[in-house]
Amino acid sequence: MSSSTLHPMLNVAIRAARAAGAIINRAALDVEAVRISQKQVNDFVTEVDHASEAAIIETLLTAYPQHAIHAEESGRTHGNQTSDHIWIIDPLDGTTNFIHGFPVYCVSIALSVRGRIEQAVVYDPTRNDLFTATRGRGAYLNERRIRVSKRTQLNQSLIATGFPFRKGDDFPTYLKMMSDVMQRTAGLRRPGAAALDLAYVAAGYTDGYFETGLKPWDVAAGSLLVTEAGGLIGNFTGEAEFIEQQECLAANPRIYGHLVGLLRKYSKFNAASLPAGTPSEPAASDTEEPSEGADQA
Structure with a gap:
């Protein structure tokens, strides 16, 4: 799908993700110089997380100033928190990998509208892999339609x-x-x-x-x-x-x-x-089919 055929809100999310990815890639050139702090044991945050998140929020709110923001580092402090449109942001998922130079991390941006996820972007800046989806229009990797695997065993x-x-x-x-x-x-x-x-x-x-x-x-x-x-x-x-x-x-x-x-x-x-006293054993065998409605997230 070309940018001209994408949903306008997805296009904005892609622009935000790429802006964040550029910040992350620049920092990755000298990761040892990145300032790191610890939120709790084994849970790190860097100046790159904050800069990436700021770039995403600026891009989104410039386009949609009345939308709400729910971000990992700044929480719900930006945007109009009464809006039905909520951008859910992880500016650098895999921070521990990033600070060790282990190249598995990404930017994640989703738009929730009245409680349902409608737009999604996951961007891997190390590989320039862009995963996107709009509800009802399929999922894509770099403009190529993707599907889950067909394995059954x-x-x-x-x-x-x-x-x-x-x-x-x-x-x-x-x-x-x-x-x-x-x-x-x-x-x-x-x-x-x-x-x-x-x-x-x-x-x-x-x-x-x-x-x-x-x-x-x-x-x-x-x-x-x-x-x-x-x-x-x-x-x-x-x-x-x-x-x-x-x-x-x-x-x-x-x-x-x-x-x-x-x-x-x-x-x-x-x-x-379960009723009191009922053992909590799995009710499904290895051949059980998936539950109805489990794809309505």
Whole structure:
């Protein structure tokens, strides 16, 4: 799709993402000179995050001054917070990778309209890869239509994940999840940038992805890429309302069903929905089809 055929708001988001990417690429030439601070243990922010976010917000609000902003670093301090149009921004997803010179990070921008993600951009400045989607119009990588993979067997699938890294994260439970998935798949990968992980599911580079502890700016844009590429996304029980739940599972439709079967028992929403005394075992086998409605994120 050429820029002339894209939705105007998507065009503005692309312009914002590329502006941020230029800032990130310049800083990457001398990453050791970048000033770094720590928000909490193992959770870093750099001057590049702040400069990237400022460039994105300026571009978006210049075009749409009445829209709201929900950004990772500045929160909800910009724009008109009563607007139905909310830009959800991660200016540098994969900051830890960036400060080590590990070239897996991206810019993520999504537009939510009355609670639904309508536009999405995930931009990888190291490869100049631009993933875009408009609701109802498909997902694209550099103007080429993308689709989720066609694999149907979990033992042939490559699955991405993210490791817990914050103080208080439930490491023992994650290790059990990882063990369950690793023993049943062709491989497990941890690239370190959730928005790019979701974009890779959309492009068919991986067959599925799961992670806990994510924020809306980590998953908003990627969620639309996945569904517009024919995939499913939800929480570990397969329910679609996941963006605020810090529990994300995405895959092609058949692999999604398999992963729900494996991961449902680890969902914080599974036990809460069961009558008292009911064991919280997975209700799905490795051959279960995905839940209805799980692509409505």
